[in-house]
Amino acid sequence: MTTPIQTAAMLAIGDELLSGRTKDKNIGHLADLLTVAGIDLKEVRIVSDDEDAIVEALNALRAKYTYVFTSGGIGPTHDDITADAVSKAFGVPCLHDHDAMKLLGDMYAGRGLPFTEARQRMARMPQGSRHIPNPVSTAPGFIIGNVHVMAGVPQVFQAMVAHVVSELPVGQRVISRAIACPFGEGDIGTALGVIQKAHPQTSIGSYPHFDGIRFSTELIVRARDQALVDAAAADVDLMIEAIRSDKQAALSRDLGTGEVA
Amino acid sequence: MTTPIQTAAMLAIGDELLSGRTKDKNIGHLADLLTVAGIDLKEVRIVSDDEDAIVEALNALRAKYTYVFTSGGIGPTHDDITADAVSKAFGVPCLHDHDAMKLLGDMYAGRGLPFTEARQRMARMPQGSRHIPNPVSTAPGFIIGNVHVMAGVPQVFQAMVAHVVSELPVGQRVISRAIACPFGEGDIGTALGVIQKAHPQTSIGSYPHFDGIRFSTELIVRARDQALVDAAAADVDLMIEAIRSDKQAALSRDLGTGEVA
Numbered sequence: 001m002t003t004p005i006q007t008a009a010m011l012a013i014g015d016e017l018l019s020g021r022t023k024d025k026n027i028g029h030l031a032d033l034l035t036v037a038g039i040d041l042k043e044v045r046i047v048s049d050d051e052d053a054i055v056e057a058l059n060a061l062r063a064k065y066t067y068v069f070t071s072g073g074i075g076p077t078h079d080d081i082t083a084d085a086v087s088k089a090f091g092v093p094c095l096h097d098h099d100a101m102k103l104l105g106d107m108y109a110g111r112g113l114p115f116t117e118a119r120q121r122m123a124r125m126p127q128g129s130r131h132i133p134n135p136v137s138t139a140p141g142f143i144i145g146n147v148h149v150m151a152g153v154p155q156v157f158q159a160m161v162a163h164v165v166s167e168l169p170v171g172q173r174v175i176s177r178a179i180a181c182p183f184g185e186g187d188i189g190t191a192l193g194v195i196q197k198a199h200p201q202t203s204i205g206s207y208p209h210f211d212g213i214r215f216s217t218e219l220i221v222r223a224r225d226q227a228l229v230d231a232a233a234a235d236v237d238l239m240i241e242a243i244r245s246d247k248q249a250a251l252s253r254d255l256g257t258g259e260v261a
Numbered sequence: 262m263t264t265p266i267q268t269a270a271m272l273a274i275g276d277e278l279l280s281g282r283t284k285d286k287n288i289g290h291l292a293d294l295l296t297v298a299g300i301d302l303k304e305v306r307i308v309s310d311d312e313d314a315i316v317e318a319l320n321a322l323r324a325k326y327t328y329v330f331t332s333g334g335i336g337p338t339h340d341d342i343t344a345d346a347v348s349k350a351f352g353v354p355c356l357h358d359h360d361a362m363k364l365l366g367d368m369y370a371g372r373g374l375p376f377t378e379a380r381q382r383m384a385r386m387p388q389g390s391r392h393i394p395n396p397v398s399t400a401p402g403f404i405i406g407n408v409h410v411m412a413g414v415p416q417v418f419q420a421m422v423a424h425v426v427s428e429l430p431v432g433q434r435v436i437s438r439a440i441a442c443p444f445g446e447g448d449i450g451t452a453l454g455v456i457q458k459a460h461p462q463t464s465i466g467s468y469p470h471f472d473g474i475r476f477s478t479e480l481i482v483r484a485r486d487q488a489l490v491d492a493a494a495a496d497v498d499l500m501i502e503a504i505r506s507d508k509q510a511a512l513s514r515d516l517g518t519g520e521v522a
Contacts, residue, residue: 015466018302019437020292021481022468024285027307031281041279043314046288046305049466053304076450077467078457108447118450137471153471176280186369189337189379196339205276205310206338207283210398210414220282 006171009043009061013072026071038171054085072152076118087126176222184215199232270304270322274333287332299432315346333413337379348387437483445476460493
């Protein structure tokens with residue numbers, strides 16, 4: 001029985017991500033979680049706090065992928081417009097949710113703080129949404145259709161996304177094996193291309209690293225079947241050994257020539 | 262004389278960014294550089310090493326913004342398909358560039374290394390491209406139309422983008438002032454919304470920070486004119502002082518009540 005492959009996109013919302021003021025930490029976190037859950041993150045977009053930009057990106061992504069996850073723009077200030085934009089994208093009114101009003105009202109009453117108009121903004125969500133619980137600071141995220149709307153503050157995003165991903169059906173995980181390769185991509189590229197062609201059901205990624213002096217590479221073999229990963233990885237190991245032997249032979253030859261001269 | 266506002270988008274290319282294996286460092290770096298240069302970064306997309314995905318994203322972005330900057334996928338391995346995808350997007354052949362072949366051929370000859378088929382891949386670019394110099398590892402990036410194609414390895418990306426941005430006309434910089442606010446967004450949201458409405462030519466951003474116990478906020482006032490920033494920032498300062506006074510008065514009242522009781 002094959003599990004259908006589930007895909008996902010992320011939409012990170014916020015001027016601060018595009019001005020450089022804030023360096024995003026949520027994309028990488030979501031990517032890690034989805035990889036563990038066997039859900040393929042296929043695309044990420046970052047847009048500003050602009051209603052048209054959010055609506056356009058959201059409608060493109062939700063039509064194309066199984067799930068969409070958003071971060072940012074659900075706080076109490078004037079630049080928090082995600083709830084309005086998501087409502088507009090779905091063509092439903094954005095309302096003060098009854099349960100969210102009670103949750104927040106009780107929380108502020110318990111802390112002796114006024115439940116201001118600004119704070120009430122955090123209870124607004126598209127009509128028909130379900131809550132995403134927020135164990136950090138109470139104000140809930142929400143789910144409408146295949147879109148999961150979460151806070152941008154990393155601690156809150158992480159708490160929300162842990163809950164959300166735990167409730168999704170687990171996909172068939174991609175199995176991966178990482179192979180450290182001491183040679184740069186120029187040394188391995190041709191052979192690696194041949195190996196990739198010989199193992200079409202795997203995906204072999206090559207990730208160069210530069211230490212300031214020379215390049216090395218991390219090679220990652222991925223597939224949804226262990227035997228496929230093992231077979232391709234064995235060929236990659238052989239390739240690395242062959243290049244090492246070639247280089248040692250060339251070195252011996254050069255040293256040999258040196259002694260004769 | 263007003264400088265026309267220049268906009269930009271970034272397209273980060275690579276499976277490793279979407280699997281979580283690599284946490285992107287290039288988006289934030291580009292955002293910082295463009296902010297300094299007075300160019301508005303409006304949108305970022307991350308897509309996988311998939312030709313259709315790259316072509317689609319690139320064509321959408323290059324039609325919409327003054328500049329597009331890409332990272333990733335220009336190395337020598339089979340999964341480096343950015344040059345092919347960019348060529349396809351522009352409808353031109355992807356060729357081994359004569360000057361790039363000479364540059365790379367000379368470099369490898371000087372190091373006594375074979376100029377392999379894989380290494381020659383790094384000289385491929387869309388017909389009609391101009392080079393972006395690579396002082397780190399020689400293989401050039403390229404510019405075609407308004408699209409700037411750069412490496413994904415952060416050291417190389419940073420060297421390339423520094424060169425590219427230095428050659429673009431400098432836009433009218435956005436001036437910003439950051440104001441530390443000790444109160445959470447729930448305390449300031451309503452008043453801040455009023456201030457934003459009173460200063461429509463500025464953009465006032467509110468960035469919550471959670472230290473594990475309570476929220477505080479950084480407020481950033483932005484505009485392309487110093488006087489506009491100053492006027493809005495003065496109102497924000499007044500708002501913070503007013504909230505502080507209110508809270509102190511409330512605290513004194515509560516303590517007073519406590520003494521009487």
